[in-house]
Amino acid sequence: MRVVPISLPTPFYIGPVNVYLIAEDPLTIIDTGPKTKETIDALRAGLRKAGYLVSDLRRIVLTHAHEDHCGLARSLRDEAKNAEVFVHNWETGHRHSRLEYEEHRTLLVRAGVPDAEIERMRGLYEYMRRYADSFGDDEYTSLWDEAELEFESGSLRILHTPGHTPGSCSFLREADRTIIAGDCVLKRITPNPVLSPDPIDPTRRFPSLAEYLVSLARLRSFSPTLVYGGHGEPIRDYEELFHRYFRAFQDRQGQVIGLVPKNGVTAWDVALKMFPHADDVHRFLSVSEAVAHLDLAHSEGKIGLELKDQTELYKPLT
Numbered sequence: 001m002r003v004v005p006i007s008l009p010t011p012f013y014i015g016p017v018n019v020y021l022i023a024e025d026p027l028t029i030i031d032t033g034p035k036t037k038e039t040i041d042a043l044r045a046g047l048r049k050a051g052y053l054v055s056d057l058r059r060i061v062l063t064h065a066h067e068d069h070c071g072l073a074r075s076l077r078d079e080a081k082n083a084e085v086f087v088h089n090w091e092t093g094h095r096h097s098r099l100e101y102e103e104h105r106t107l108l109v110r111a112g113v114p115d116a117e118i119e120r121m122r123g124l125y126e127y128m129r130r131y132a133d134s135f136g137d138d139e140y141t142s143l144w145d146e147a148e149l150e151f152e153s154g155s156l157r158i159l160h161t162p163g164h165t166p167g168s169c170s171f172l173r174e175a176d177r178t179i180i181a182g183d184c185v186l187k188r189i190t191p192n193p194v195l196s197p198d199p200i201d202p203t204r205r206f207p208s209l210a211e212y213l214v215s216l217a218r219l220r221s222f223s224p225t226l227v228y229g230g231h232g233e234p235i236r237d238y239e240e241l242f243h244r245y246f247r248a249f250q251d252r253q254g255q256v257i258g259l260v261p262k263n264g265v266t267a268w269d270v271a272l273k274m275f276p277h278a279d280d281v282h283r284f285l286s287v288s289e290a291v292a293h294l295d296l297a298h299s300e301g302k303i304g305l306e307l308k309d310q311t312e313l314y315k316p317l318t
């Protein structure tokens with residue numbers, strides 16, 4: 001099975017995104033890049049180099065529904081006529097309008113984010129939406145954990161690896177223990193467990209960091225020899241990266257617990273203390289990071305949590 005990585009430009013801070021062509025029947029691309037002219041031009045060039053055209057694609061598989069990964073899915077599908085689009089159905093919120101805004105707003109209010117900031121974040125959503133087409137429920141096929149994507153000479157096993165987003169999926173080729181992991185595993189940065197409504201009960205928060213730790217351990221159980229991430233170079237030493245991530249999470253948790261004063265604190269306050277200079281989308285990501293670590297510390301019984309006037313206050317244990 002020939003896996004052809006193609007690096008595509010994005011207008012985002014993260015830099016280029018990696019998409020992966022499985023150069024075999026049925027011709028499949030994993031992730032698409034955002035919807036920009038530069039990206040589609042680069043994708044066409046990458047496909048041509050491998051001997052293909054967009055119209056040859058039969059399957060468009062998405063690791064998750066962030067704009068830098070899914071933006072061109074509809075355009076590619078339309079151009080390739082009968083290509084089928086696959087994404088995990090826990091990515092629903094992203095597919096329609098990035099996230100269902102009201103559900104998300106509730107989570108931000110609960111995290112103590114001031115109204116003016118929430119409005120700014122809303123503006124950012126609108127801006128990000130330009131980089132991806134939305135999908136209706138009847139326009140995609142859901143990816144299922146442990147199902148196989150069959151190819152002429154083998155298959156890729158679908159692994160539901162939630163954390164970065166609720167519906168993030170990775171793809172395992174058992175023959176050589178290679179994994180395509182999207183933003184679940186990135187070489188140079190620790191992925192953000194993005195603040196999301198729980199897909200089963202959207203009034204609740206998805207326990208993103210707790211789920212993420214399970215996903216990382218699950219990937220480890222396959223002893224991967226090579227992991228292709230959504231950004232940056234592939235990872236040849238997953239074991240080293242796994243331990244590095246865990247040390248980083250432990251350090252961050254220690255830091256977060258240290259920022260919880262006697263009278264309590266919101267996730268927003270903690271985010272401002274951890275990342276005082278974050279702006280734009282990083283302001284949202286810093287809240288996400290704070291909530292993820294505070295929630296995990298709470299679920300591990302290390303700090304308390306109480307609801308006060310719609311806002312959650314994290315407190316030391318008495």
Ligand SMILES: [Zn+2]
Pocket residue numbers: 064066164183
């Ligand atoms: Zn992502």
Ligand SMILES: [Zn+2]
Pocket residue numbers: 014017066068069183230231
């Ligand atoms: Zn990404």
